[in-house]
Amino acid sequence: MTATGDQRVHREVVSFVRRSARMNPSQAKAWQRWSPSHVVPVQTRETSTSVAPQPVPDWDEVFGRHAPIIVEIGSGQGDSLVPMAAARPDCNVVAFEVFEPAVASTLSKMARHEPPVDNVRLVVADGAQGLAHLFHPGQVAELWTFFADPWHKARHHKRRLVSDDLAATVVSRLVPGGRWFLATDWQDYAEWMRATLDEAPGLVNAHADSGGWAPRLAARPVTKYERRGLAAGRAIHDLEYVVAPEAGPR
């Protein structure tokens, strides 16, 4: 949102609807126990989920080690995040999720995982803005966006997470050769992603030679969103893009 001179506040176009942030008792307990160490506070603008331009966090200090950075936007309850981060112990994973109770559930899953998952930090904020403001150019090795839009937004294209603007941010924040993995269960949204990202300067469709759709990412577990889509007869589409080595100015 943007405050104007007369103090009115205009909504920014974002890809999510903020729901009530009431936590159940087990989420509240997990939040209290784990958020001080695993949720990274960021400076916001007028809304609590916005991300202000600010000094880039020292991610090595946040994680207590240097490692390649993976970002997830829209991690939900962590159903793919937790097992996928556990399978990549040599990477530091920064996950953006705007819904605080879902972050609390994720923290609880990380703690209950065997062994506990400690290579994830969460940011309760818009991941599109976070990717732009919280990382240096070329600092991110990989990006995950799985079923990140909760509805397909046939008439709300502007509210889709995948956009020309996000593609430009990805090209600037990912390292040349870095990979962006996406999945959706909405056919028209999948086609929109293809149309937008196939044309995005600096991005290359990793499967352009074999029809353009990626094979199902083996590391991606089946979450309730995928199950729901399949149960409703929808096909799941995976996509994979690579930041071109010669991608533009950073």
Ligand SMILES: C[S@@+](CC[C@H](N)C(=O)[O-])C[C@H]1O[C@@H](n2cnc3c(N)ncnc32)[C@H](O)[C@@H]1O
């Ligand atoms: C349908 S859920 C999918 C969660 C998870 N990726 C999975 O597959 O289980 C989408 C989540 O993305 C979050 N989300 C959508 N747009 C976002 C954004 N721009 N920044 C951060 N979170 C976002 C929503 O709040 C929601 O929890």
